[in-house]
Structure formats: C-alpha cells, structure tokens
Amino acid sequence: MSPTPIELRDIAKVVRRDVLTMLLEAGSGHAGGSLSSVDILVALYWGVMRVRPDRPSWEERDRLVLSKAHAAPALYAALARRGYFDVKDLLTFRKIRTKLQGFPDMHKTPGIDASVGSPGQGLSIANGIAMAAKRDGRQYRIYCLMGDGEAHEGQVWEAGMTAAHHKLDNVCAVIDRNRMMGDGGTEDIVALSPLQDKWRTFNWHVVEIDGHNVEQLTAAFSEAASVKGQPTVVIARTVKGKGVPFMENKAEWHDRKLTEDLYEEAMKALA
Amino acid sequence: MAEMGLVDIHHSVVETEATNRGYERGLIELAERGTDIIVMDADLAGSSGTSGFRKRFPDRFLDIGLCEQDMIGTAAGLALAGKCVFVTTHGMLAAGKAWDIIRSTICYGSLNVNICGADAGLSAGGAGGSRQSLEDVAVMRTLPGMTVIVPTDAVEARKATVAAARTPGPVYIRFAAARVPIITTNITPFTIGQAGVYRQGDDASVLTNGVMLYEALKAARLLEDDGLGVRVINCHTIKPLDRAIVNRAAVETGALVTAEEGSTIGGLGGAVAEALAQSSRPTPIKIVGIEDRFGESGEHEQLLSHFGLKSRDIASAVREVLSRKRSLEGRDTEAARDRVQ
Structure with missing residues (x-):
C-alpha cells in the first residue's frame, strides 16, 4: 500500500535531516538544491515509481536519472531510507573509498540508474533509455530530475527536441524550479521565464505544481503517465534550502560549508 | 608477406576506398548477424558511411539531427538499456564538441558506446582546417577506459567495427572520407590491442596506422x-598500445619513427614516446605528423604532401633516427673503452 501524504511528509523530514547530517559529516556538498528536491524524490520513490530496493537492477523497474547531480545527498538519503543500502553508509558521503561519491556513480551505489555529473546531460540519457524501452516493448517509465539553472545548458534543449520528436511519452522530466543557482537568482543571471511556454513550444506536455506538496506531486506524475504521444515536464515550484529557515532562498547555501552550530540550528527547525 | 595476407603494393595495382565504407559494411554485417545494434548519425549519413546501413536497416537507424551532444547522451541511455550503439559524426564534432559528454557520461559510466569519427584526419580535404580533425586521437586517448583505433584501410575498418561491438566499454574509431590504398585483405589478422608486423627489418622500425601505413611500407x-x-x-x-611489440621494436632495432595523419602532440607518437621513455631501453624516436597547427583546404593527397606525410618524409625521418642511434652507439663504445682503460 502506498504511504499516505502525512507519512510521505514524515519521510521527507527524515530525509532532510539525513541530508544535513551527511553534509556536516562530509564538510562539503550542496545543501540548497538537495533540500529543494527532497519532496520530489520522496513522492517518486515512495508514491510513484515501481522499484524493488532488494533488486536494484530489476529490468522492469522505473528509472531515475539525477541530471541535477549535485542533489546527490538527497537521492542517497532517499535510497537508503527506501532500503537500497544501510542508512549508516550515508555518513561516508564524499569520503575516501566511499560508495557515495560526490556525484552519483552507478557502479558504486545500489539504486543509481545512471552515472552523472556534468550539468545538462541527464535528459539525453533518459531519452535513450526511453527509446530502448519502447523498442523492447517494456512498460517502465523514466524520470529525469533537473535543476532549473541547468536549463542554461544547450544540450537540455537538444534533448527536449529529441524527446518530443520521438514522442517519448515514457519520459517525465521534473524541474526543481527553486529559481536560484550558484551565483544568484536564475532570473538575474540569465532569465528562464517563461519556462512553461518554452517547454510547450518544444511540444511537451507541461504541468506546474507546488514542488513541496506531495499530493500535487503524485497527481502530476499520474497525469504524466496518462499523456500519450508526448513527453511531460513537471515544473515543480520549490524553495532552495526548503525546511531550514536560514538557508531558504539563499544562493550562498548552494554549496556553503555547514558548521556544528548551524547544523544544530537546522536540525531544530526539522525536529 | 603471404602469411599476413597483405596486398603486394610494390608489384600490383593498388585499389583505394574510403574507410567510411568499411565502417558501413561492418555495421551491416553486425545487423545481419542479429546484433541488437542501433546506429546513430547527426545529419552526416550521406558522407559518414551510415546511409547504406539506413537503407538496409531503417528501424535500427536514428538520425538525431545536428545535436552531437544529445546524440552521445542518448547513446548512453540506449547502452544502459542494453543496446549495442554506434554513433557517427565528423571526427572533430565527435571528439571535440561532444567531448564532455563522452567523458562524463560514456566513460565515467564505462558504457558500451562506439564513437565513430568519420571524415577524420585530413580526409575532409577541401573543407579545410576547421573541419579536419588532427587532435581527435589525442583527446580521446586521455579518457579513462577508452579504446582508440585508427584502421588503415576499408578492409580493416570493417573488422574494427565488428570487433568494437564485442569490446566492453567505450571505443573511438577514426575513419576517412578520402579514398586510401587497400593493403590488407580479409585474411589479415586483426585483434584490438595487437599490433601487426607488416614488414621485417632490424635497422629501424616505423610504427604507424591509417593511411600512413601505406606510406611507411613505400x-x-x-x-x-x-x-x-x-x-x-x-x-x-x-x-x-601493444607495448610488447613496441618494446621489441625498440630493443631489436634501436631506432623508431612514428607516423600518423594527425597532430604530433599526444597521438600515436605520444603514446609510443610515453611507453618507451618509461622503459629500460631509451630509444631515439622521431614523430612524423602535423606539428601544432590546423589543417587547410586541398585534395587529401596534396595535403599529405603539403604536411610532409609521404613516404619520402618517413624515409628521411628514418635516416635521422638512424644517425642518432649511431651516435648513441658510438658513445656507448667510447664509454666501454673508457671503462676498460
């Protein structure tokens, strides 16, 4: 049975706490963009995706490509809590000989469907998997979680054209629209708005929702699954650093180092 | 040399063919044998050698348009889902424009994607420097886990294509659009990673590939x-690199020339120099290639002459290393005499 929205919110809180603990322990990593992604990942892994944590390479599983690879802490915490590996392993994030590399490595971490790192590359990978799935008559779906700043990369739009041209309705892109990137606001650096219109003119089905509302997220993903002949992009309006008041909407928390004091303060906010 | 099944280029009329065509035949052979192959091109099927494949196996062909980066990324996804993928575009677009995707997606994931640089080296001829790829071998060679192959002729190009499909991890193969001499036959041995001695000799060795093999034999x-x-x-x-054959050539002949249709920086010459400089036998080496510059427009044959890549250029490089070898031998003899006294 699928967890209730209340249960999903509780899981998301646990995952957020894990993310902060990992970042404190590692002494580096990306807080803001990890925290903004947590509800999306929790909705997907607990409420939407068909996966078997005990068989990470089960052929019929739904796949996720983490194109915004800097949100690795959020994905690792979600995978650990979902049962792919021991939660204790999260403390090894970014450390020597860890299976939890700074950016996802499919050969080291159970549950990672594609190695990623360089921005803007995930959607092409998702498209390739989707094409193979269609050729082989397989029913699984492919999710691609992207950052909004990532849309500055030209390859994203190449992949956007490819997915629409080949009618890859088994692809669902999710944009973590937190409106911030490393150096500041997306609209100040190079404006992305109107983002919905951009994807619509690329012949995608577009859904825009509150990316921290798990009910809206699961509804958006089931709408995406019902759309035929067109890929869907879910534009998830989020807050960078969500859940930790001093991090929220602060570009410097893209990758600022967490201190013990700030960690304690953040954990209190997520108690 | 009958046992190698080589064409006697000195006594018979040498046929020529673009190695792109051998690529095309290799792809068709793979599909005919039932390999779950997908061939991708980025709007260059007309010249790259994939149009014949497209005609025979339209369901297995995917033209991605002028999206080289997306092509490589999509190939990664297809490979992740178990397909045998060949991606095709000009050498400089494959190895250059899509380099980061090849690095961060294909190589980092050790994916089974074969990247085919068509119209490479100087073979883009009239197109000139911006479209010729002289550095593709060097930039592909630095990538962890990448296999890099430059076939000598269309016959070997077919074998390399078929062999690449069975090689785990990423492979870069360079093909030429220009007609180049056919010097191998179907019975000439070809194994990835194993160099072939095509002519014996003990005074010096020429290590080469691609069209330069013909020039080296001459x-x-x-x-x-x-x-x-x-x-x-x-x-x-x-x-x-076949280090065993390279080391044996160094030990047994004591003077090496490398010859390639590409930059003298980081290609075959670089690979051989790296291997030998760290071996117990430092050996005089001369790297024949194009020295730190772009190509330019012209017929392929004219360009080979223009850039000093013909048999006479290789011959004078051999004479140069031989004179360095002799002066080293002279020094050794003097040193031995000093030790005796």
Whole structure:
C-alpha cells in the first residue's frame, strides 16, 4: 500500500535531516538544491515509481536519472531510507573509498540508474533509455530530475527536441524550479521565464505544481503517465534550502560549508 | 608477406576506398548477424558511411539531427538499456564538441558506446582546417577506459567495427572520407590491442596506422635500396598500445619513427614516446605528423604532401633516427673503452 501524504511528509523530514547530517559529516556538498528536491524524490520513490530496493537492477523497474547531480545527498538519503543500502553508509558521503561519491556513480551505489555529473546531460540519457524501452516493448517509465539553472545548458534543449520528436511519452522530466543557482537568482543571471511556454513550444506536455506538496506531486506524475504521444515536464515550484529557515532562498547555501552550530540550528527547525 | 595476407603494393595495382565504407559494411554485417545494434548519425549519413546501413536497416537507424551532444547522451541511455550503439559524426564534432559528454557520461559510466569519427584526419580535404580533425586521437586517448583505433584501410575498418561491438566499454574509431590504398585483405589478422608486423627489418622500425601505413611500407622499400632493413608495424590500436611489440621494436632495432595523419602532440607518437621513455631501453624516436597547427583546404593527397606525410618524409625521418642511434652507439663504445682503460 502506498504511504499516505502525512507519512510521505514524515519521510521527507527524515530525509532532510539525513541530508544535513551527511553534509556536516562530509564538510562539503550542496545543501540548497538537495533540500529543494527532497519532496520530489520522496513522492517518486515512495508514491510513484515501481522499484524493488532488494533488486536494484530489476529490468522492469522505473528509472531515475539525477541530471541535477549535485542533489546527490538527497537521492542517497532517499535510497537508503527506501532500503537500497544501510542508512549508516550515508555518513561516508564524499569520503575516501566511499560508495557515495560526490556525484552519483552507478557502479558504486545500489539504486543509481545512471552515472552523472556534468550539468545538462541527464535528459539525453533518459531519452535513450526511453527509446530502448519502447523498442523492447517494456512498460517502465523514466524520470529525469533537473535543476532549473541547468536549463542554461544547450544540450537540455537538444534533448527536449529529441524527446518530443520521438514522442517519448515514457519520459517525465521534473524541474526543481527553486529559481536560484550558484551565483544568484536564475532570473538575474540569465532569465528562464517563461519556462512553461518554452517547454510547450518544444511540444511537451507541461504541468506546474507546488514542488513541496506531495499530493500535487503524485497527481502530476499520474497525469504524466496518462499523456500519450508526448513527453511531460513537471515544473515543480520549490524553495532552495526548503525546511531550514536560514538557508531558504539563499544562493550562498548552494554549496556553503555547514558548521556544528548551524547544523544544530537546522536540525531544530526539522525536529 | 603471404602469411599476413597483405596486398603486394610494390608489384600490383593498388585499389583505394574510403574507410567510411568499411565502417558501413561492418555495421551491416553486425545487423545481419542479429546484433541488437542501433546506429546513430547527426545529419552526416550521406558522407559518414551510415546511409547504406539506413537503407538496409531503417528501424535500427536514428538520425538525431545536428545535436552531437544529445546524440552521445542518448547513446548512453540506449547502452544502459542494453543496446549495442554506434554513433557517427565528423571526427572533430565527435571528439571535440561532444567531448564532455563522452567523458562524463560514456566513460565515467564505462558504457558500451562506439564513437565513430568519420571524415577524420585530413580526409575532409577541401573543407579545410576547421573541419579536419588532427587532435581527435589525442583527446580521446586521455579518457579513462577508452579504446582508440585508427584502421588503415576499408578492409580493416570493417573488422574494427565488428570487433568494437564485442569490446566492453567505450571505443573511438577514426575513419576517412578520402579514398586510401587497400593493403590488407580479409585474411589479415586483426585483434584490438595487437599490433601487426607488416614488414621485417632490424635497422629501424616505423610504427604507424591509417593511411600512413601505406606510406611507411613505400618508405621501407625506398630504404631497402640503401641497404637498410626497416620494420613496419601497424599500430591500429593506439590505446591500449601493444607495448610488447613496441618494446621489441625498440630493443631489436634501436631506432623508431612514428607516423600518423594527425597532430604530433599526444597521438600515436605520444603514446609510443610515453611507453618507451618509461622503459629500460631509451630509444631515439622521431614523430612524423602535423606539428601544432590546423589543417587547410586541398585534395587529401596534396595535403599529405603539403604536411610532409609521404613516404619520402618517413624515409628521411628514418635516416635521422638512424644517425642518432649511431651516435648513441658510438658513445656507448667510447664509454666501454673508457671503462676498460
């Protein structure tokens, strides 16, 4: 049975706490963009995706490509809590000989469907998997979680054209629209708005929702699954650093180092 | 050399063909044998050698448009889902424009994607420097886990294509659009990573690949008239380099020339120099290639002459390393005499 929205919110809180603990322990990593992604990942892994944590390479599983690879802490915490590996392993994030590399490595971490790192590359990978799935008559779906700043990369739009041209309705892109990137606001650096219109003119089905509302997220993903002949992009309006008041909407928390004091303060906010 | 099944280029009319065509035949052979192959091109099927494949197996062909980066990324996804993928575009677009995707997605994931640089080297001819790829071998060679192959002719190109499909991890193969001499036959051995000795000799060795193998064989013939025995080795695989054959050539002949249709920086010459500089036998080496510059427009043959890549250029490089070898031997003899006294 699928967890209730209340249960999903509780899981998301646990995952957020894990993310902060990992970042404190590692002494580096990306807080803001990890925290903004947590509800999306929790909705997907607990409420939407068909996966078997005990068989990470089960052929019929739904796949996720983490194109915004800097949100690795959020994905690792979600995978650990979902049962792919021991939660204790999260403390090894970014450390020597860890299976939890700074950016996802499919050969080291159970549950990672594609190695990623360089921005803007995930959607092409998702498209390739989707094409193979269609050729082989397989029913699984492919999710691609992207950052909004990532849309500055030209390859994203190449992949956007490819997915629409080949009618890859088994692809669902999710944009973590937190409106911030490393150096500041997306609209100040190079404006992305109107983002919905951009994807619509690329012949995608577009859904825009509150990316921290798990009910809206699961509804958006089931709408995406019902759309035929067109890929869907879910534009998830989020807050960078969500859940930790001093991090929220602060570009410097893209990758600022967490201190013990700030960690304690953040954990209190997520108690 | 009958046992290698080579064409006798000195006594018969040498046929020519673009190695792109051998690529095309290799792809068709793979599909005919039932390989779950997907061939991708980025709007260059007309010249790259994939149009014949497209005609025969339209369901297995995917033209991605002028999206080289997306092509490589999509290939990664297809490979992740178990497909045998060949991606095709100009050498400089494959190795250059899509380099980061090849690095961060294909190589980092050790994916089974075969990247085919068509119209490479100087073979884009009239298109000139911006479209010729002289550095593709060097930039592909630095990538962890990447196999790099430069076939010598269309026959070897077909074999390399078929062999690449069975090689785990990423492979880069360079093909030429220009007609180049056919010097191997269907029975000539070809194994990725194993160089072939195509002519014996003990005075010096020429390590080469691509169209330069033909020039090297002609150079060896020229030098034979001077009483010099030159070993000619087909190093079609630059990575992994056949270190055993390279070391043996160094030990047994003591003077090496490398010859390639590409930059003198980081290609076959670089690979051989790296290997030998770290071996117990430092050996005089001369790297024949194009020295730190772009190409320019012209017929392929004219360009080979213009950039000093003909048999006479290889022959003079051999004479140069031989004179360095002799002066080293002279020094060794003097040192030995000093030790005795």
